[in-house]
Amino acid sequence: MSVATTHPGEHHEHHPSGILRWLTTTNHKDIGTMYLTFALIMFFVGGIMILAVRAELFQPGLQLMQPEFFNQLIGVHALVMIFAALMPAATGFANWMLPLMIGAPDMALPRLNNWGFWLLPPAAILLTLPFTLALFGIGDGAIATGWTFYAPLSVQGGIGVDFAIFAVHILGVSSIMGSINIIVTIFNLRAPGMTMMKLPLFAWGWLITAFLLIATIPVLAGAVTMLLTDRHFGTHFFNAAGGGDPILFQHLFWFFGHPEVYILLLPVWGLMPHVLSTFSRKPTYGYTAQVYSFIAIGVLSVIVWAHHFFTVGMPVPALIYFMFSTMSISLPLAVLFFCWIATMWRGAMSFETPMLFALGFIVLFGMAGLTGLVLADVAADAQYHHSYFVVAHFHYALFAGGIMGVMTGVYYWLPKWTGHMYSETLGKWHFWLTVVSFNLTFMPQFFLGLAGMPRRIPDYALQFAEFNAISTVGAFILGFSQLLFAYNIWRCVKGGEKAKDQVWESAEGLEWQLPSPPPYHSWETQPEIK
Amino acid sequence: MKTFVRQFLRQSLWTLLALPALARADYSWNFPEPVTPIARDTLKIHNEFMLIITALFVVVFAIMIYSMVKHRKSTGHQPAKFTGPKGGLQWFWALLPFAILLFIDFVLMGIPAVHAIIEMEDTKTKADMVLKVTGMQWKWQYEYPESGVKFVSTMSTPREQISNAAAKGENYLLEVDNPVVLPVGKKVRVLLTSTDVIHTWWVPQFGVKRDAIPGFLRETWVQIEKPGTYRGQCAELCGKDHGFMPVVVHAVPEPEYLAWLDKKKAEAAAAAGSGDRTWSKDELMAKGKEVYDKQCVSCHQANGQGIPNAFPALAGSPLCNSEWQTKDGKLIKDSHVDRVLHGKANTAMQAFKNTLSDVELAAVITFERNNFGNTMGDMVQPAQIKALR
Amino acid sequence: MADSPFAPEELARRRASARRLAWLLGAAVLALYLIGLFIKR
Numbered sequence: 001m002s003v004a005t006t007h008p009g010e011h012h013e014h015h016p017s018g019i020l021r022w023l024t025t026t027n028h029k030d031i032g033t034m035y036l037t038f039a040l041i042m043f044f045v046g047g048i049m050i051l052a053v054r055a056e057l058f059q060p061g062l063q064l065m066q067p068e069f070f071n072q073l074i075g076v077h078a079l080v081m082i083f084a085a086l087m088p089a090a091t092g093f094a095n096w097m098l099p100l101m102i103g104a105p106d107m108a109l110p111r112l113n114n115w116g117f118w119l120l121p122p123a124a125i126l127l128t129l130p131f132t133l134a135l136f137g138i139g140d141g142a143i144a145t146g147w148t149f150y151a152p153l154s155v156q157g158g159i160g161v162d163f164a165i166f167a168v169h170i171l172g173v174s175s176i177m178g179s180i181n182i183i184v185t186i187f188n189l190r191a192p193g194m195t196m197m198k199l200p201l202f203a204w205g206w207l208i209t210a211f212l213l214i215a216t217i218p219v220l221a222g223a224v225t226m227l228l229t230d231r232h233f234g235t236h237f238f239n240a241a242g243g244g245d246p247i248l249f250q251h252l253f254w255f256f257g258h259p260e261v262y263i264l265l266l267p268v269w270g271l272m273p274h275v276l277s278t279f280s281r282k283p284t285y286g287y288t289a290q291v292y293s294f295i296a297i298g299v300l301s302v303i304v305w306a307h308h309f310f311t312v313g314m315p316v317p318a319l320i321y322f323m324f325s326t327m328s329i330s331l332p333l334a335v336l337f338f339c340w341i342a343t344m345w346r347g348a349m350s351f352e353t354p355m356l357f358a359l360g361f362i363v364l365f366g367m368a369g370l371t372g373l374v375l376a377d378v379a380a381d382a383q384y385h386h387s388y389f390v391v392a393h394f395h396y397a398l399f400a401g402g403i404m405g406v407m408t409g410v411y412y413w414l415p416k417w418t419g420h421m422y423s424e425t426l427g428k429w430h431f432w433l434t435v436v437s438f439n440l441t442f443m444p445q446f447f448l449g450l451a452g453m454p455r456r457i458p459d460y461a462l463q464f465a466e467f468n469a470i471s472t473v474g475a476f477i478l479g480f481s482q483l484l485f486a487y488n489i490w491r492c493v494k495g496g497e498k499a500k501d502q503v504w505e506s507a508e509g510l511e512w513q514l515p516s517p518p519p520y521h522s523w524e525t526q527p528e529i530k
Numbered sequence: 531m532k533t534f535v536r537q538f539l540r541q542s543l544w545t546l547l548a549l550p551a552l553a554r555a556d557y558s559w560n561f562p563e564p565v566t567p568i569a570r571d572t573l574k575i576h577n578e579f580m581l582i583i584t585a586l587f588v589v590v591f592a593i594m595i596y597s598m599v600k601h602r603k604s605t606g607h608q609p610a611k612f613t614g615p616k617g618g619l620q621w622f623w624a625l626l627p628f629a630i631l632l633f634i635d636f637v638l639m640g641i642p643a644v645h646a647i648i649e650m651e652d653t654k655t656k657a658d659m660v661l662k663v664t665g666m667q668w669k670w671q672y673e674y675p676e677s678g679v680k681f682v683s684t685m686s687t688p689r690e691q692i693s694n695a696a697a698k699g700e701n702y703l704l705e706v707d708n709p710v711v712l713p714v715g716k717k718v719r720v721l722l723t724s725t726d727v728i729h730t731w732w733v734p735q736f737g738v739k740r741d742a743i744p745g746f747l748r749e750t751w752v753q754i755e756k757p758g759t760y761r762g763q764c765a766e767l768c769g770k771d772h773g774f775m776p777v778v779v780h781a782v783p784e785p786e787y788l789a790w791l792d793k794k795k796a797e798a799a800a801a802a803g804s805g806d807r808t809w810s811k812d813e814l815m816a817k818g819k820e821v822y823d824k825q826c827v828s829c830h831q832a833n834g835q836g837i838p839n840a841f842p843a844l845a846g847s848p849l850c851n852s853e854w855q856t857k858d859g860k861l862i863k864d865s866h867v868d869r870v871l872h873g874k875a876n877t878a879m880q881a882f883k884n885t886l887s888d889v890e891l892a893a894v895i896t897f898e899r900n901n902f903g904n905t906m907g908d909m910v911q912p913a914q915i916k917a918l919r
Numbered sequence: 920m921a922d923s924p925f926a927p928e929e930l931a932r933r934r935a936s937a938r939r940l941a942w943l944l945g946a947a948v949l950a951l952y953l954i955g956l957f958i959k960r
């Protein structure tokens with residue numbers, strides 16, 4: 001029942017071909033594809049870095065690298081994964097899907113959109129260039145402070161810090177442009193009849209993300225600018241000797257950093273109900289409750305930041321406030337879990353790859369949420385903080401929550417994007433290998449943290465050897481399994497079984513009314529929602 | 531679930547890997563044995579919370595798995611159509627989990643948590659003594675303000691063990707030259723600060739982790755209940771050798787502690803006295819090498835070549851090969867002695883006059899001027915350093 | 920689902936209002952950033 005109205009004949013396509021097409025395109029689908037491709041490449045870049053780290057940590061002693069280089073790898077790994085893999089992947093989803101889902105002909109500001117993407121590659125280059133420059137004897141390598149830039153360590157650092165500061169600025173500008181575009185597109189270009197409370201949940205998730213980005217990226221940009229002036233222009237924002245305060249940096253950083261977690265996850269939470277409802281053949285449970293939970297999480301996320309540095313020493317009332325505000329996030333989050341499971345309840349489930357990833361996501365992200373709840377406890381956090389327990393926790397959130405969520409979306413929409421079905425067999429292999437090796441990698445890290453292993457150390461005491469060895473084996477399986485993912489996508493782009501317009505038998509939403517793949521210009525005639 | 535995890539891990543342990551290290555198999559699954567009231571409290575809270583979240587996990591996902599088994603298309607289950615709770619009973623069942631969660635958050639977990647915070651932050655009442663801890667790249671300085679004892683504690687694991695050139699010792703990376711000694715049963719107020727970047731003082735068995743922040747004083751407390759040697763590490767990334775700045779605490783009965791304190795005081799007095807005499811060049815060079823190998827080698831390297839673009843070489847350095855005082859005995863700014871005494875702002879080069887004695891400073895500077903191919907030939911005497919303080 | 924043709928003037932109106940909102944949000948971002956720079960310690 002394709003109602004798509006495209007007029008390839010009447011509509012004269014002027015877009016250039018070859019590289020110029022991609023450089024100059026203002027088409028949301030092209031830009032979405034570029035974002036997603038970029039994210040996939042950077043996912044492997046960040047992955048290779050951390051596999052080097054895991055190899056170093058396979059056994060006690062320094063085998064492969066010096067501590068300086070180790071410190072650079074962990075920080076750049078995180079910056080790449082967060083800013084250049086996960087965020088662009090989510091933006092890629094938004095670009096591809098939002099116009100299709102809300103019945104808009106394109107994003108509202110197509111040229112801004114193009115610019116937003118093309119800022120990313122230079123930023124990624126800035127971030128990683130210091131590694132290369134060091135090979136030629138320029139500077140001492142990339143930023144070695146971890147991804148958190150904590151002053152005064154970052155004031156002390158080499159040119160890698162300056163490069164990272166500029167990279168973050170550019171990435172921030174790109175995110176803000178993307179966010180503005182998404183907000184105005186949702187507000188202004190919805191199909192007639194699509195009220196806000198009929199908006200697909202994916203769009204709602206992204207809308208809150210966009211507002212969070214707009215509220216917090218400027219603070220991050222401000223913080224790193226202050227860092228830059230402390231480094232080069234004699235200011236003392238973070239230097240006690242000049243009347244500044246190093247902890248101010250942590251406040252500013254985490255005012256951005258905590259919402260950032262939700263920025264990474266909200267688009268995925270928005271996507272989940274679509275997938276669960278499709279494969280349970282049952283409408284979404286608790287649409288309104290989910291919308292309000294998104295909003296509540298968005299609001300709460302900007303008032304809990306100090307739980308990331310309880311150990312700096314704070315007044316007791318502040319500790320108690322930040323503990324309870326953090327714990328209260330568990331309520332809207334529980335609403336989401338409830339709605340996800342209630343959506344499946346008494347449905348007619350089938351377990352194609354996207355559904356497998358969605359279920360894997362729910363279980364593993366559940367572990368992230370539950371360990372997060374105990375991390376909020378100040379006294380217990382005194383043990384967990386800066387230990388491998390935290391590393392495990394946030395990988396359950398960011399890898400199992402973020403990356404596996406993105407994989408859910410990729411498998412769910414890939415047939416729509418390419419017009420071909422991916423290989424279900426390979427998809428299932430990819431899922432099971434990922435889930436098993438993910439747990440093999442990160443479950444031992446919980447125990448390492450409890451036993452007292454600090455994070456960000458290139459070498460460790462002998463009692464940590466066994467778990468580290470297991471974790472490294474897991475990480476390598478995890479890393480290599482992702483090649484299956486890339487190969488499956490590649491195959492699907494190249495060809496394969498034709499996908500139906502409706503791809504999944506009971507998928508709901510405007511996007512499924514368009515052909516697979518959708519024409520270059522879709523919804524030139526807007527659909528009407530009743 | 532935990533036993534499952536345990537089994538799973540054991541399995542992968544024995545099957546996946548045949549590391550010789552495994553034979554020891556002394557890995558632990560929880561916090562190490564607590565030896566302070568705080569640590570005991572924390573362990574208890576942690577255990578309770580783990581039970582709570584494991585229970586939540588099991589219940590929630592049991593429901594989900596039940597649904598995944600029962601409500602599948604392949605068994606011909608017909609999908610329902612509901613999109614939300616309808617009627618009082620359904621609303622009750624939908625809201626119940628949140629009431630439970632509210633109770634867990636703010637009562638079951640909340641109340642013990644608040645108590646623990648108040649206890650943990652009670653640093654001021656009934657403190658028997660004070661220990662001042664200063665973090666610096668990459669060692670800890672400990673000071674007993676009441677008795678004036680002060681010393682630096684650096685990792686004593688030989689570099690050969692780290693580079694795998696020698697077999698690793700039992701306390702690999704968790705051993706120091708001068709451990710802190712504390713009396714058992716006394717409430718010790720620990721004050722923390724730093725001279726360069728942020729460090730974090732952490733001994734897992736004390737249940738205490740607190741940041742040492744340059745320019746600020748932070749505090750915490752410990753009351754060790756059991757004699758023993760307790761080991762921990764710096765927990766905040768503080769640069770290159772962050773992984774190599776362990777904390778080692780000897781907890782001993784009070785008389786033993788007092789005896790140790792007296793010994794330290796005597797040592798300090800002797801060291802101060804030795805600063806007043808004139809030292810020979812050989813003495814200075816020998817002492818200088820000793821100091822260099824502890825304090826300077828991690829950055830400037832054993833051969834004095836530094837690390838390109840990160841830490842400057844001392845071999846052939848203009849600083850080490852030029853005068854450090856004017857004809858009339860004034861300290862030249864940015865000279866060798868000035869740099870070692872006062873450090874360089876915003877770099878890892880710290881002001882060593884805060885941590886080293888006159889003798890140590892004089893010796894190490896003399897050593898650097900006459901080693902690595904540097905041939906200044908001059909000597910710096912402890913008395914000269916003293917005059918510059 | 921009826922197709923209602925999407926009038927060019929309607930699209931133009933919507934795009935214009937989208938642009939206005941975009942400038943507004945941009946200004947808000949800039950304001951936030953600049954305020955941050957005036958934090959004194």
Ligand code: HEM
Binds near residue numbers: 082146395402475478
């Ligand atoms: C193959 C997958 C991955 C593996 C094996 C892995 C492994 C690790 C390890 C071992 C560390 C800790 C290094 C240390 O503290 O010593 C680390 C740090 C980190 N990773 Fe990952 N990671 C993976 C994917 C990701 C993804 C997808 C994200 C986020 C989107 C991410 C975000 C981070 C962050 C934020 C840090 C903290 C870095 C820091 O200490 O500043 N990682 N990773």
Ligand SMILES: [Cu+2]
Binds near residue numbers: 257258261305307308
């Ligand atoms: Cu947080």
Ligand SMILES: [Cu+2]
Binds near residue numbers: 765771
């Ligand atoms: Cu450290």
